[in-house]
Amino acid sequence: MTDLLVTGEPSAGRLHAPPPGVRPKVQWRRLVGSPSFLLSVAVLVMVVVWAVVPEAITAGDPLFGDSADRLLPPGADHPFGTDQLGRDVFARFVYGTRTSLYATLVAVGVAAGGGALLGVIAGFAGGVADAVISRVIEVLQAIPGLLLSLTLIAVLGFGTGKIGLAVGISGIPAFARVMRAEVLRIRGSLYVEAARTVGARPSAVLAEHVLPSALGPVVALGILELASAVLAVSALSFLGFGAPPPAPEWGSMVAEGRDYLATAWWLTILPGVAIAAVVVSANRLARGLRPHEASQ
């Protein structure tokens, strides 16, 4: 649902809109001084470390548990408690970061890559290509993202990578819209007109002017997409379309804990808190990197 907000009007209260081709800068100094921004970065860095070297973070085993330690509440030995098979929930979450983050990154990559390509084609080629791409993007708005992902999964089959692909394809329209708008904005600017007057090829205009300038908005949207992709990936994993058990995944862990909701709250509640923390952090980061937001 966060993707609704990208399409919204730029923030109110800005008196002087910058001329086309000029974009307000990200206020780095202000961001570095913001505790919430730094905390968000720290959370995301930590999650990446979990995904890369889970064995350095936790001594617990994600797949095998001690049956004597079944359903222990959180404590010093097991920060997130243990599950019905005596497995350490924190260890499972940390190891599950790898698969869940993999699916999320596939999703963002597919969405950003596919969307940027379509947006550039639509913005540069114009005419029929633009009309067709723009109409398809508009029509796709009528299908909720999660439902489109579910449709793709029904065709592609199940698995962590396929979840990522399905979520990524649903994210393409947002990137295509932003990229197309950027291309049109920059193409209409004076300096591109000047470059073309002196004989620059369209490919040179694209490589030297359009792509560097479009990078900022696409990266900001990419981080926002990261947040919604974590939610979509974990929802699809929760529904059982991800890796088969006993492989740990953020969403499927919560689904497995659902049977013990009355007796062992930590199986569902703590992984959920961790997922939400990652999403909040990515949203905060994206808000900081959106120039007009930072200037408020």
Place this chain on the structure above:
Amino acid sequence: MGRYVAGRIAQAVLVVIAAWTVAYLIVYALPGDPISIMLAGSGGDSGYIDPGAANKLRRELGLDRPFPVGYMDALWGLLRGDLGISVSSGMPVAARLTAALPPTLALGALAVTIAVVGGAVIAFAASAARAGWVREALLALPPLAGSAPTFWVGLLLVQFFSFRLGLLPAFGDRGWQSLVLPALTLAVPAAAALAQVLVTSLHKAQGESFVHTARATGASRMRTLVRHAGRAAAAAPLTVLGQVVGGIVAGAVVVETVFSRRGIGRLTADAVANQDLPVVLGVVVLAAAAFVIVNLLVDLVLPFVDPRIGRARVRGAGR
């Protein structure tokens, strides 16, 4: 006005057909054999598939003919309300959707109501708050609520209201009590989205000259906020309402699974698990229809809420 409405209805029908077409192309034109996918089912690699059954299914789905012919046939079926046969149950898709619709409709209606009221209350309270920290806290709420996974919100509510307090049933679909928690769960992300859009548009509207004029004539702060700025700010959240309702249809897939309820969401989850493609396509049609109907209603209501929109549009359409 009549011609304008007729035109908008035709446009809405076209959007539904286009959305169905995109989904149809994804399902049937993508590389891979939909027949073996469906007969194998449950996401696994296909083992042995009975050629007789495969041919029968291919005929039923119109896939034994050239693609454009099969598509036109399916389109004609869609226009008559015939969405084909569910592969896993052998029942018509339209009948399965109709049977699953009432519980989801009740759930969705309650969820949208909670979301609109809750989102509006938070946005107006944040805009009206004088104390800085109250304002900051209220403004921080929607992004937080929108970041929580829906399935987790549902389980959290069950944990608290059912198991701790014993107030409401945890699972199932009997009586209005069992509707409260799932509707609340669905409403959380929707309310968050609506509140965020409304906060921005309220902020913008409060800078409008007619709001200053109203304030200068002696109208109170609250009155100008609700009567003047509120009406001017309503357009933005209303225009995203279609997407919010679409999100609720998709969210029902998760929520009906969490709460073990029957309905469209559960039907979708089962159809995806069994790779019952005609049912999945039927749900896409339903979601797209919900999206365009809400957008249509919003467009018709908007002129009454914000008079500035009405004048421009009715004059433009009347020509």
